[in-house]
Structures are given as structure tokens and as C-alpha cells.
Amino acid sequence: MEAVRSVDEEIRDFLQGRLWLKEHLPFDAGEISRHVKSGWIGTLPGLLVSSRRAPGLRFRCNRCLMTAPSAFYSFDCRRCGKVCHYCRHCIRMGRVASCDELAYWTGPERPPPAPPVLKWSGRLTPAQAGASVDISESLQAGRPHLLHAVCGAGKTEILFGPVHELLSDGKRVCIATPRTDVVLELLPRFRQALGETVIHGLYGGSGQGDGYAPLVIATTHQLYRFRDAFDAIFVDEADAFPYSFDGTLKNAVTKALKPGGVKVFVTATPSPSIMAAVKKGGRTVIRRRYHGHPLPVPRFVPLWNYRRLIDSGKLPRRLLHWAEARLSSSEPFLIFFPSVRLMEKCLPMFQTLDSRIMAVHASSPDRREAVMALRRGQAPGLLTTTILERGITIPGLQAAVVGAEDRVFGRSAIIQIGGRVGRSADLPGGDIALFHHGITSEMDEAVREIMRLNREGGGTG
Amino acid sequence: MNCLLCNGRTDRNPSWARLFSDKGFPVVCEGCRKGFLPAESQPPLSDWDGTPYAGMLERAVSLFAYNEPMKEFLHQYKFLKDVALSRVFKSELAEAIRLSGGQAVPIPMHPDRLNERTFAHVEEMLRAARVPYADLLEKTAPVTLGRMNRQERIQADRLFRLRSGIRDVRGEYVLVDDLYTTGTTVHHAAAVLRQAGADKVSAVTLIRA
Known part of the structure; x- marks a missing residue:
């Protein structure tokens, strides 16, 4: 075997565990082809093309594992002079066509880095500590695990211990979450807790991360670019859009896991499909928030025919009073709307109460600034779609839902929205008002589940 | 769909x-x-008065403004190489070329760039629009005008020549390109056709930048 040169090490560190478009590798093309010849870099065709089932071709993207025929497009490729095909599903990561190659590392593995020192010195509640031990046991046993913890249970702190143990054993770990906002929130906390450890934070627009990181905190989509990489993947908010919706993301988690690797699901609202995935695994339930106070229970407020009233340019009286009460006691608030259209109709009416009230939705460019403004108290409250239902922690926050009967406010959405309220130990209470035009079974179930968790959590903490 | x-x-x-x-x-x-909004102004051909290229173009039409959605479209089409997007403006393009009257001629790419991009973005749009076209021109050098300022563009050396084997180009032509910025590209291309005997050359560009 050839001696390992420094450029080889650079390629190995970058590519180990990844699955990367060969022509986009940040290395000299000559070096890459030398490694392909020597067998240290393996390649896959960009797409798997099969014509087994007539008529027409069937495809699978070897990066995102998409197979839906509508995701593929064929064209006359002027590079190869043939008809080539490409995947539109993951095109934002650089187009994968049938004439492209995906590269992965097959050479000698990188020796694991020195065990990191856990610098986090906070204390876990007994419930958190128990969950931490449960997860470690499942990881040792190589079985999947579900951490079902209410919103505000302190899930991040629970993960420090198990992640640190894995890294100390020289294992590679990923924390995958559906939202960029959550990556940005977790990254500094883990960097602080784990000191020297190289941690990559990957999301759309983050850059690719230089070299090797034993810990990767990424949006679930970024796992398309990994293959047999991780000994353990923590799948955060596994019930949230788009993970629950886009089947390729589930496959991406499996593809990014090493054979024998372990999935740990972390969520406040497990769906039946997650329950099925951990059927043979471990499970921990935390019913109490870290500060020990019960979850605030949403209350139903009828708002009959609110759409007609809003269409005619008036805010329903009860909603108006709710907002005025928040403004006069200067409590920060979020008001959730089922659609951007309804929200934008209401925005000017709320702005006559206070001109600093803002509205955010998935494609608002100043989403992050608006949340910052709320956090700093520069905005008294925000109108929002369900985009802010998760991951936001603001002390003393109050929440209202307008049109709680709408389909978008399912059981888990209402539980998550309720989870924004009363998260800090100083202000553990708060109001969640579900303004509705009729109570749905989803609303009922959400409230019943919250009351059940409060009841069961009452004794044990 | x-x-x-x-x-x-x-x-x-x-x-x-x-x-x-x-x-x-x-x-x-x-x-x-x-x-996608209609172009606010049509290409000012008078900018080229007093240069050797004055009068080479009979007329020039741009269809859309270069606003954010259009920039996003062009990024996905040309940079992310999403060939499927060649279909987005097929009917508008077909109609504009029909109104201009003449044989459609796409602005060509340099072979090196074509190899990189794997598809010719203007040709693909014409094919999606089902507009028959004649590949008369070829690019002489892999220069990109994007890096040049206005003066450099106007004074640039010739960017195109007739493809080898093509001699007789009498008739009317419509040059087709994606962007009209200063008009250097279409004027250079028009000059080549006119010098080879074309009677009338006009231009249709998707976007007025």
C-alpha cells in the first residue's frame, strides 16, 4: 500500500462518510482520478436507470433516493451527446444527472480524534438524567430509541451525555432536524458544551464544512450528501414537516447511518409511524417540563363567522380584546393563522393597535429579524403561520390561534404551539387561546393529551 | 401536474x-x-448610433423585466442547470418570434461553456416553444460579457462568425437570446449576418436587464 500523503488525508477527511458529486469535489481532478484508480474512492452513477417495467424508463437518484417519475427530466446532453436524465428533487445541492458520478471514500479510515471533554456543567433534573441513561443504554444495545418529552423538557441537555459518550468512543454522530433555525440554535450550545470538538453545522447555504467532523448538526435534507457515515443519528422533531411528509428524508437517514448504526427519535408529539419505527427499541417519556410546572392547557374561545367579519375589515371583538390585553400588560405574543391570506388581511388591523406588530411566513425574507425583534421586545407581538410552531423560546410568551378548526392545526401542531408558552422557570404560566368556528376532534385530542401528561407527570416529575 | x-x-x-x-x-x-412582469422599456437601439453597429438591427424586443422572480428563474435554469425550465416561457417566446417575422437564429455558446453547462439554454427554449431554428453562428472565444463594463462591451472584438459551410444567408432573421443588457451580443451577431448578406435582422430577448 502507498504511503499516506497529506493531500490524501485531506481528501479522506472530507470525503469519508460523504457522497459527493465527483466534479464538485474541492480537490484537484488529477488527484481524484488517481484515487479512483487506486480504489480509495468509489463511485456510483448519479442515477440508477432501469427499463425493466415497460413502457418507459424508471429512475432512482443515488443521492436523494427519489424514485417518483415526475421528479426526473430528460434532455439532450451536449456533454455526452446522448439523452441524459437528472433529478429535480435535490437539484439545489447541485444537479445530479445520469452522466454524473457520485464519489465516496473507500480507503483507510481516519483514526478517531482524541476524546472530547464535556464542558457543560449544568445539572440535569432526575427525569432528564433518567432519559440520558435510557438513551445511552439503547445506544450500547444497538437498538432504536424514542425520547418522547414535552415541549420545554430540556431535550438538548439530555443529549449532551449520550453524544459525549459516543464521541469518546470514537464514534461519529449526527443530530438531524427539519429546520435551519433549530440547527442555528443547537450549534452554539454544542460548541460550548464540547469545547475542542470539530462540529459541522450544515443547512441550505451553510457551505460544505471543511474536512472531517465527528459531530454533524444538520437539516435532514443535508443527509442526502452522506452515506454509511454515522454510528448514531438523533432525529429531532421527527413528526414535523417535511420529515413526516417527504419519504426521501426517512431513506436519507437510513442511508447516512452505518450498517448497525442507531436512530434516536426525539419529539414532543410522536406520530404512529415513529411509534412503529421504535417498536423493538427503547422509549423514554418525560411528562414534566424541566422547571416542574405543568403544561399550560389551551382554552377554546368561540369566534363565530370570523372570516366574514375579517373580510369586511373588522377584527372580531374577542380577538381584539385578547391582543389589547397582551399589549397593555406588555406580554410578548404570537398569533397563529391558518393561511398567509387571512394573516395579511388582519395585519393592518393589528397595526392600528400597535404599528410595530409584524407578520411572518415561510417565504418572508426578514423572518429571522422579526423573531429577533420579538425576543428583544422591539416588536410587541407577531402574526405567523405554523412556521413558528416549533423551536422558539421567549420568556413570558402568550399564544393565540385564529381559526383553530382549520386542517393545518392538527393535534401535534396545537401541542407544539402550546409548547411555546410558559417555558421559563420564572414565568411558567401563560395563555393559549384557540379562537375557533367550531371545535374539532384534533383540538379535543390535543387538550386531552396535555391534560393527561400533566396528570401523569404530577407525581414523578 | x-x-x-x-x-x-x-x-x-x-x-x-x-x-x-x-x-x-x-x-x-x-x-x-x-x-414575472413585462419589460418596462424596450431595448434602446439608438445607444448604438455612431458605432459601426448602428442600424444592424431592424428592431429589438424584450419580453420581461429582470426582477427578483426572473433572476431566480435564470439562476435555476442556467446555473443549477434545470433544463425542464426551458418550457416556462414557451408560448410567449413563440408568439414574439412569430410577430418579429423571420428565421429564428439562437445566440450560440462557446463549445467549452456548452460542455460545462451540458445544454444550450437558448436552443432548449426554442425547442420547447416548437420554433424551428437555424444554427448559423458560432462563438469565437469563450469570453463572458458579464465581467466587462459598457465601454468595453461596445468596443469588444468580434464575438461571432458564421459556422463553416454556411455561405448564403439572404432573407430575414430573428436572433434569440436570454438577456438584453447593452445589446452587444445581438449587435455583433446581427453584423455577422448582415455582412453575409442577410436582408433584415431583428432580435427577441426574453429579458431586458
Whole structure:
């Protein structure tokens, strides 16, 4: 075997565990082809093309594992002079066509880095500590695990211990979450807790991360670019859009896991499909928030025919009073709307109460600034779609839902929205008002589940 | 059928007419379509008065403004190489070329760039629009005008020549390109055609930048 040169090490560190478009590798093309010849870099065709089932071709993207025929497009490729095909599903990561190659590392593995020192010195509640031990046991046993913890249970702190143990054993770990906002929130906390450890934070627009990181905190989509990489993947908010919706993301988690690797699901609202995935695994339930106070229970407020009233340019009286009460006691608030259209109709009416009230939705460019403004108290409250239902922690926050009967406010959405309220130990209470035009079974179930968790959590903490 | 740009539904109201005619399948949803605005001004050909290229173009038409949705479109089409988007403006392009009257001639790419991009973006749009075209020109050097300022562009050396084997180009032509910025590209191309004997050359560009 050839001696390992420094450029080889650079390629190995970058590519180990990844699955990367060969022509986009940040290395000299000559070096890459030398490694392909020597067998240290393996390649896959960009797409798997099969014509087994007539008529027409069937495809699978070897990066995102998409197979839906509508995701593929064929064209006359002027590079190869043939008809080539490409995947539109993951095109934002650089187009994968049938004439492209995906590269992965097959050479000698990188020796694991020195065990990191856990610098986090906070204390876990007994419930958190128990969950931490449960997860470690499942990881040792190589079985999947579900951490079902209410919103505000302190899930991040629970993960420090198990992640640190894995890294100390020289294992590679990923924390995958559906939202960029959550990556940005977790990254500094883990960097602080784990000191020297190289941690990559990957999301759309983050850059690719230089070299090797034993810990990767990424949006679930970024796992398309990994293959047999991780000994353990923590799948955060596994019930949230788009993970629950886009089947390729589930496959991406499996593809990014090493054979024998372990999935740990972390969520406040497990769906039946997650329950099925951990059927043979471990499970921990935390019913109490870290500060020990019960979850605030949403209350139903009828708002009959609110759409007609809003269409005619008036805010329903009860909603108006709710907002005025928040403004006069200067409590920060979020008001959730089922659609951007309804929200934008209401925005000017709320702005006559206070001109600093803002509205955010998935494609608002100043989403992050608006949340910052709320956090700093520069905005008294925000109108929002369900985009802010998760991951936001603001002390003393109050929440209202307008049109709680709408389909978008399912059981888990209402539980998550309720989870924004009363998260800090100083202000553990708060109001969640579900303004509705009729109570749905989803609303009922959400409230019943919250009351059940409060009841069961009452004794044990 | 989902929108090529946002992947949302394109059509909420299926109808018999839509089922039986090929007009019925929009490739882009109404919301995305509304983002593209007509060009605010037409290319000012008088900018070229007093240069050797004055009068080379009979007329020039740009269809759309270079606003954010259009920049996003061009990024996905040319930079992310999403060839499927060649269909987005097929009917507008076909109509504009028909109104201009003449044989469509796409502005060519340099072979090196073509190899990198794997498709010729202007040709693909013409094919999607089902407009027959003649590949008369070739690019002499792999220069990109994007890096040059206005003065450099106007004074640039010749960018195009006739493809070898093509001699007789009498008749009327419509040059087709994606962007009209200063008009250097289409003027250079028009000059080549006119010097080879073309009677009339006009230009249709998708975007007025």
C-alpha cells in the first residue's frame, strides 16, 4: 500500500462518510482520478436507470433516493451527446444527472480524534438524567430509541451525555432536524458544551464544512450528501414537516447511518409511524417540563363567522380584546393563522393597535429579524403561520390561534404551539387561546393529551 | 401536474377543454406566473448610433423585466442547470418570434461553456416553444460579457462568425437570446449576418436587464 500523503488525508477527511458529486469535489481532478484508480474512492452513477417495467424508463437518484417519475427530466446532453436524465428533487445541492458520478471514500479510515471533554456543567433534573441513561443504554444495545418529552423538557441537555459518550468512543454522530433555525440554535450550545470538538453545522447555504467532523448538526435534507457515515443519528422533531411528509428524508437517514448504526427519535408529539419505527427499541417519556410546572392547557374561545367579519375589515371583538390585553400588560405574543391570506388581511388591523406588530411566513425574507425583534421586545407581538410552531423560546410568551378548526392545526401542531408558552422557570404560566368556528376532534385530542401528561407527570416529575 | 418553479398545484379546476387540448396544461402556477412582469422599456437601439453597429438591427424586443422572480428563474435554469425550465416561457417566446417575422437564429455558446453547462439554454427554449431554428453562428472565444463594463462591451472584438459551410444567408432573421443588457451580443451577431448578406435582422430577448 502507498504511503499516506497529506493531500490524501485531506481528501479522506472530507470525503469519508460523504457522497459527493465527483466534479464538485474541492480537490484537484488529477488527484481524484488517481484515487479512483487506486480504489480509495468509489463511485456510483448519479442515477440508477432501469427499463425493466415497460413502457418507459424508471429512475432512482443515488443521492436523494427519489424514485417518483415526475421528479426526473430528460434532455439532450451536449456533454455526452446522448439523452441524459437528472433529478429535480435535490437539484439545489447541485444537479445530479445520469452522466454524473457520485464519489465516496473507500480507503483507510481516519483514526478517531482524541476524546472530547464535556464542558457543560449544568445539572440535569432526575427525569432528564433518567432519559440520558435510557438513551445511552439503547445506544450500547444497538437498538432504536424514542425520547418522547414535552415541549420545554430540556431535550438538548439530555443529549449532551449520550453524544459525549459516543464521541469518546470514537464514534461519529449526527443530530438531524427539519429546520435551519433549530440547527442555528443547537450549534452554539454544542460548541460550548464540547469545547475542542470539530462540529459541522450544515443547512441550505451553510457551505460544505471543511474536512472531517465527528459531530454533524444538520437539516435532514443535508443527509442526502452522506452515506454509511454515522454510528448514531438523533432525529429531532421527527413528526414535523417535511420529515413526516417527504419519504426521501426517512431513506436519507437510513442511508447516512452505518450498517448497525442507531436512530434516536426525539419529539414532543410522536406520530404512529415513529411509534412503529421504535417498536423493538427503547422509549423514554418525560411528562414534566424541566422547571416542574405543568403544561399550560389551551382554552377554546368561540369566534363565530370570523372570516366574514375579517373580510369586511373588522377584527372580531374577542380577538381584539385578547391582543389589547397582551399589549397593555406588555406580554410578548404570537398569533397563529391558518393561511398567509387571512394573516395579511388582519395585519393592518393589528397595526392600528400597535404599528410595530409584524407578520411572518415561510417565504418572508426578514423572518429571522422579526423573531429577533420579538425576543428583544422591539416588536410587541407577531402574526405567523405554523412556521413558528416549533423551536422558539421567549420568556413570558402568550399564544393565540385564529381559526383553530382549520386542517393545518392538527393535534401535534396545537401541542407544539402550546409548547411555546410558559417555558421559563420564572414565568411558567401563560395563555393559549384557540379562537375557533367550531371545535374539532384534533383540538379535543390535543387538550386531552396535555391534560393527561400533566396528570401523569404530577407525581414523578 | 405540479408547478415547475414552486412544485405547487398548477390547476385547481380541471375542465373538459383542458383534458382534450394541449393548451390546458400550464407548467407554472398562477402565483409564480404573476411574479414575472413585462419589460418596462424596450431595448434602446439608438445607444448604438455612431458605432459601426448602428442600424444592424431592424428592431429589438424584450419580453420581461429582470426582477427578483426572473433572476431566480435564470439562476435555476442556467446555473443549477434545470433544463425542464426551458418550457416556462414557451408560448410567449413563440408568439414574439412569430410577430418579429423571420428565421429564428439562437445566440450560440462557446463549445467549452456548452460542455460545462451540458445544454444550450437558448436552443432548449426554442425547442420547447416548437420554433424551428437555424444554427448559423458560432462563438469565437469563450469570453463572458458579464465581467466587462459598457465601454468595453461596445468596443469588444468580434464575438461571432458564421459556422463553416454556411455561405448564403439572404432573407430575414430573428436572433434569440436570454438577456438584453447593452445589446452587444445581438449587435455583433446581427453584423455577422448582415455582412453575409442577410436582408433584415431583428432580435427577441426574453429579458431586458
